[in-house]
Amino acid sequence: MRPKAMEYFDNLIPENMVKIKEQKEQGKNVVGYYCVFTPVELIEASGAIPVGLCATKQDPIAAAEKDLPRNLCPLIKSSYGFAVTDKCPFFHFADVIMAETTCDGKKKMYEYMKDIKPMMVLDIPNSSTYELKREHWVHELKRAKAFLEEKFDTQITEESLQKAIKAHNTERTKLMELVSLNKHNPAPLKGQDLLKVIWARQFQLDRETYLEKIQEIIDEVREFIKNDKSKDDRPRILVTGSPTGVGQEKTLNIIENQGGQVILQEACSGVKGLVKNVPESDDSLTSIAEKYMELPCSCLSPNDGRFDLIGSLVEEYQIDGVVDITLQACHTYNIESKMLKDFLQENYEIPLMQIETDYTDADTEQIKLRVDSFLEILK
Amino acid sequence: MYTVGIDIGSVTTKGVLYDGSNFRSIYKPTGFDPTTIGESIIDDICTEFNISKGQISKVLGTGYGRIHLPFADKVVSEIICQGKGCNYLFSDVKGILDVGGQDSKAMLINSNGKVLDFVLNDKCAAGTGRFLEMSVKALGLTLKDIDEIAFNKEPIEIGSMCSVFCETEVLNLMMQGKDKGAIVAGLLKSIATRISTMINKVNPASEKIIFTGGVAKSKVLRNYLRQISGYDVTTPNSPIITAALGASIIGYEQLLKEAN
Ligand code: SF4
Ligand code: SF4
Numbered sequence: 001m002r003p004k005a006m007e008y009f010d011n012l013i014p015e016n017m018v019k020i021k022e023q024k025e026q027g028k029n030v031v032g033y034y035c036v037f038t039p040v041e042l043i044e045a046s047g048a049i050p051v052g053l054c055a056t057k058q059d060p061i062a063a064a065e066k067d068l069p070r071n072l073c074p075l076i077k078s079s080y081g082f083a084v085t086d087k088c089p090f091f092h093f094a095d096v097i098m099a100e101t102t103c104d105g106k107k108k109m110y111e112y113m114k115d116i117k118p119m120m121v122l123d124i125p126n127s128s129t130y131e132l133k134r135e136h137w138v139h140e141l142k143r144a145k146a147f148l149e150e151k152f153d154t155q156i157t158e159e160s161l162q163k164a165i166k167a168h169n170t171e172r173t174k175l176m177e178l179v180s181l182n183k184h185n186p187a188p189l190k191g192q193d194l195l196k197v198i199w200a201r202q203f204q205l206d207r208e209t210y211l212e213k214i215q216e217i218i219d220e221v222r223e224f225i226k227n228d229k230s231k232d233d234r235p236r237i238l239v240t241g242s243p244t245g246v247g248q249e250k251t252l253n254i255i256e257n258q259g260g261q262v263i264l265q266e267a268c269s270g271v272k273g274l275v276k277n278v279p280e281s282d283d284s285l286t287s288i289a290e291k292y293m294e295l296p297c298s299c300l301s302p303n304d305g306r307f308d309l310i311g312s313l314v315e316e317y318q319i320d321g322v323v324d325i326t327l328q329a330c331h332t333y334n335i336e337s338k339m340l341k342d343f344l345q346e347n348y349e350i351p352l353m354q355i356e357t358d359y360t361d362a363d364t365e366q367i368k369l370r371v372d373s374f375l376e377i378l379k
Numbered sequence: 380m381y382t383v384g385i386d387i388g389s390v391t392t393k394g395v396l397y398d399g400s401n402f403r404s405i406y407k408p409t410g411f412d413p414t415t416i417g418e419s420i421i422d423d424i425c426t427e428f429n430i431s432k433g434q435i436s437k438v439l440g441t442g443y444g445r446i447h448l449p450f451a452d453k454v455v456s457e458i459i460c461q462g463k464g465c466n467y468l469f470s471d472v473k474g475i476l477d478v479g480g481q482d483s484k485a486m487l488i489n490s491n492g493k494v495l496d497f498v499l500n501d502k503c504a505a506g507t508g509r510f511l512e513m514s515v516k517a518l519g520l521t522l523k524d525i526d527e528i529a530f531n532k533e534p535i536e537i538g539s540m541c542s543v544f545c546e547t548e549v550l551n552l553m554m555q556g557k558d559k560g561a562i563v564a565g566l567l568k569s570i571a572t573r574i575s576t577m578i579n580k581v582n583p584a585s586e587k588i589i590f591t592g593g594v595a596k597s598k599v600l601r602n603y604l605r606q607i608s609g610y611d612v613t614t615p616n617s618p619i620i621t622a623a624l625g626a627s628i629i630g631y632e633q634l635l636k637e638a639n
Contacts, residue, residue: 373458
């Protein structure tokens with residue numbers, strides 16, 4: 001069963017590539033971003049539209065390699081390649097780029113990107129145990145606020161912040177409601193479809209319709225589950241690791257084609273940024289800081305939050321096995337993989353398989369072999 | 380009642396005939412036409428072991444070329460087959476290292492031959508049969524010569540783990556007038572180091588590991604592997620047919636299940 005309302009999402013990205021132009025012509029400001037650390041609430045409160053930027057296609061990588069080393073994560077090369085070739089409409093229409101110092105590759109790449117577009121780079125502390133991290137985050141948010149206010153000649157008020165926080169909290173809550181439908185066995189939603197809907201959050205320009213469509217899927221699926229008596233012994237897989245974007249569903253595709261169910265993704269393209277909301281208080285900047293500083297990204301050290309999150313997800317969603325996708329040359333996720341494997345083995349007796357890959361199709365057969373064997377192990 | 384396991388590898392295709400207690404095997408080069416190799420290996424098995432096709436109740440396929448076995452009753456990944464086959468030959472062993480033409484893998488199995496964990500080499504060819512073959516070719520040798528020439532030689536350190544660079548490095552060493560045997564010993568040692576890391580990753584809690592694949596025939600390589608990994612390394616008499624053997628056994632087990 002594929003919910004009818006999914007059709008809306010099939011065309012959303014291409015359609016919004018056109019719509020962003022219209023918005024721009026109506027005088028809207030656009031802020032492009034890459035990462036879940038981006039405080040989208042702040043951008044929205046400035047009256048600008050936050051949009052996710054293209055970063056998941058192989059095509060522009062060759063162009064990126066003119067400036068960047070080959071041995072770099074494809075996500076970074078693709079982002080930069082899209083920027084230099086001007087092939088990403090969202091990048092094209094962005095007035096400024098909001099970036100952050102996460103992994104080394106990204107932050108050094110931004111030093112080149114600043115020659116193409118104005119950049120605001122948030123300084124994210126890399127230590128999760130840093131005593132002053134809250135103060136630091138609040139300080140950075142203030143700096144970003146001043147930047148946006150100056151750029152767009154506007155005032156970000158407490159009121160506009162609260163409004164944006166509410167809107168994004170609603171969005172995240174709705175998405176988690178959708179994801180949690182997959183607690184049902186067999187999972188009613190395909191991993192690729194979940195990815196598509198979550199991914200669309202960064203491009204959607206009409207929140208009301210977006211939320212309505214998600215609700216339609218939820219209603220359709222609930223109805224379906226009510227009457228569903230089917231049994232399914234396909235292994236239930238949680239996918240984690242480096243982000244898997246739309247256009248880069250290679251590994252998800254393989255898992256689903258070879259007979260596994262991708263239940264959900266913990267990664268940034270999955271629920272990592274959705275499981276927690278911004279607390280609603282009268283000090284919005286501190287509240288925003290509160291949420292974002294707790295994101296369990298491997299760029300942070302130590303990254304215990306990721307283990308806790310995955311641990312609770314594998315229980316809640318009755319996961320049989322975890323697939324950890326590492327984009328080539330992504331050191332942080334690569335190194336963390338063994339820790340995660342040991343953690344899952346010791347605490348949940350759940351096996352983890354790491355897949356190291358890039359954006360080319362050259363390794364499809366090898367991934368198939370790994371996935372086949374892994375799924376057979378899980379049976 | 381017979382079952383057949385066919386393992387179409389990148390270099391050789393292996394066929395094993397199993398009757399529930401004994402097995403017999405054949406192999407031949409995969410060649411450039413993997414589409415017909417499956418059919419022809421069945422024919423060969425029938426002629427060689429004097430049975431008719433009708434006596435074969437199940438055919439199981441595995442290996443890279445397994446998609447070219449339209450008549451197979453089932454295909455199973457070579458990792459699972461390898462586990463089964465090695466477990467049949469050595470029931471007490473928990474760790475397996477297999478170095479094939481295109482890839483090398485380490486596996487951890489339980490006492491039923493079920494694979495619990497595995498690692499495979501990544502995209503690059505380092506630590507595979509292909510790596511060795513290319514490097515040895517650069518020296519004007521073939522795989523058959525390696526043991527003889529490398530025996531009792533002091534290995535030269537080989538730095539490159541990339542098969543492309545390794546060829547250049549080997550040629551450089553030759554120019555410097557280094558002894559061929561010492562270079563080959565160095566190559567074998569570098570492979571042993573690489574695959575030791577793999578077996579250590581799956582960390583079998585037994586003293587003995589099974590080493591399979593074409594290059595497992597090399598005594599010199601086995602010795603290095605023993606030294607570096609610290610495991611007691613055993614190689615089956617025919618180290619290249621274990622996956623096909625596993626496939627034939629899995630087929631037989633299914634046959635029994637269906638009969639019940
Ligand atoms: S993995 Fe980390 S750096 Fe990459 S997008 Fe996610 S939060 Fe940002
Ligand atoms: S996948 Fe890894 S290397 Fe690539 S941008 Fe994200 S954190 Fe950085």
